[in-house]
Amino acid sequence: MALVYDMFIDGQWVHSVSEETMEVRCPADQSLVATVAKANSDDVDVAVQAARKAFDKDEWSSYLNAPIRADYLRKIATILHEEVDRLAELESLSSGKPIMETSMIDIHLAADCFSYYADLASHIGGRQVPLAQQVLDFTLREPIGVIGMIVPFNFPLLLASFKVAPALAAGNTIVLKPSEYTPLTVLELAHICNRIGIPDGVLNVITGFGKDAGEALVQHTEVDKVSFTGSTATGQRIMELCAKTLKKVTLELGGKGPNIVFADCNLDQAVSGVMTGAFMNQGEVCIAGTRVYVERPIWDQFVSQFLTRVKKLKVGHPLSWDTNMGSLISQQQLDKVEYFVSRGIAQGGHLLCGGKRPTDPELAAGFFYEPTVFIDVPADADICQEEIFGPVIVILPFSGEAEAVALANQSKYGLAGGVWTQDIKKGLRMARRLQLGTVWINNYSMLRVEAPFGGYKQSGMGRELGIEGLLDYTQVKNVYVELEDEILYLYD
Missing domain, CATH: 3.40.309.10 (Aldehyde Dehydrogenase; Chain A, domain 2)
Structure with missing residues (x-):
């Protein structure tokens, strides 16, 4: 019997506003694997507003809560390791990739990603800037805000983890759209987050097509950054849309290795x-x-x-x-x-x-x-x-x-x-x-979560994984403290 999934928005499983659904079929034999909700711009708006509300509460994003965020990430990693067989089968059914790969690589590496960023969550710091004797100057690394994420069909859960884990570790909130071909393991990630009690609105998963849900997510004025993995042509379109509101972007695009x-x-x-x-x-x-x-x-x-x-x-x-x-x-x-x-x-x-x-x-x-x-x-x-x-x-x-x-x-x-x-x-x-x-x-295609990954030229911008991948979900604030009591100002 085919599975049925709703979308995960603000801590709840919900139908799409339009009540429309779409099918997920196994590309190996065209059998029906699941029916999922089909989002449009209205659903995107609800999800983004939920993420904005969760971020603005400061209960999640505060630097004081980094140990709490780390604990959630470790719990996700543990469950991914425990449920590798079920998740790998679901991944292979919807994507067509061999079970040997999903079982041995994809799910375990996704879990490793959450573990790695759990360890880094409490170590996101700025630096002191050496200035004059009576001046204290330092930087802070702060979360960016609401992150819109779009991941492709080829490594659905793994590539989602490359984005979700560092973004959560840094204190951001997320609206995530998986490929319409392979949304199932990303929805299962939402189930895991729900089971462990991640605060409502921190992670939201919408399912739909790029022209309906993807473009609405990229253009939403309450989205502070877009992180996209996919083709260079689509990445160029996303940059064009993000330029209208000067959104930050991370793009992991095509290659010809x-x-x-x-x-x-x-x-x-x-x-x-x-x-x-x-x-x-x-x-x-x-x-x-x-x-x-x-x-x-x-x-x-x-x-x-x-x-x-x-x-x-x-x-x-x-x-x-x-x-x-x-x-x-x-x-x-x-x-x-x-x-x-x-x-x-x-x-x-x-x-x-x-x-x-x-x-x-x-x-x-x-x-x-x-x-x-x-x-x-x-x-x-x-x-x-x-x-x-x-x-x-x-x-x-x-x-x-x-x-x-x-x-x-x-x-x-x-x-x-x-x-x-x-x-x-x-x-x-x-x-x-x-x-x-x-x-x-003397190797090929070996990715480690500890090492940065990203492209030159038309293969993208920004980096995922490693410390660099974490810093890509932060912004720098400078704080200048004047310690001198008597200051001569311009108009004194």
Whole structure:
């Protein structure tokens, strides 16, 4: 039987004002997973007003209550760890991603995020500014206010946690809109917050479409900051809307990750890392390493070994534990992948494997696509330059560090990339020269909640995770205290 969810506003589970609902279906077989409330601008207004009221009370946002906020975050982390099996299944059903990934990575890492920011909540401080002897000057770090958050479909609970945990730790209140495709685990997060007694209005979750609920949230005059993860095109639209009221923004946007394999690498390790970076979550990952550059002396060996491994990947139902790649999120996304594959062929690329939907009749109802590998693609071809958000990669040769850097930086994106070499000095030189927010050396796609994450160029602005992610949800106030009794003022 399908699940039914209302929205969570001001500590209550409520229908939408319009009483409209929308369906959440499993992309692997089109089965109905849940029915959820469908928000419009009226619902957004109610949620934002609840968040504003909760923030203005000062009971939540006061720096004196940081230990209380930390305690709530620890309770959330504990419950997430305890309920990982249920939440992982729900995540896989709605998103199409393999249960192996949601169980081993997504839910546990979300819990770790809440634990980490619980530890930091009581350590948000300013600094003393050294001035003249009779002056005391210092800064305060204060919460921003009401934060509007929009998260995508590919890591629903995890990416929500990257935003919610630091924002709550800093004392903000939140209105959170998950993707219309995958709202269920975010609604479960609201259930957890309700169970542990987080004050009414501190966390509000609205469910709906971007054009109805998302734009209303971004434009609301009582929202002080917007934090968005998604496509660069949507991020540009959000910046445009936020500019009207000069809202603060954090944008984690698209990527086209370069993965650079030098001849002196550990080849087995590099092949495994490139596969993970390319095909994890069916390639529906902003940090996906979809541009693979291999140094010429090992080109043939790498390509041969890589293809052998790729052809063993199992595309299957997301709830099967032996599935390596699940379903894409929607027909629209499948059409997009097929379009870029056709463009790759038309622009001279040589298709080594994949490039089509699986023939297994058991997968016919889902949005599945085989892992796809191109070579001999011009560096300026669409599949080398545009974010596809699917299991499609290109492998290109290079000679030497300079060419590798030039190829890697030939992109409007600058989110993340990898370098594979046993020469650590070379790896560090490359890290300095790559125009990327994150560079992994002898690893790919490893995110730690303690380390900041964000992009260069058109991959976004601001940072999530780490101390930087916490400070992004604060604003600085300066306090100047005059200690001298006799002051000569301008008009004395």
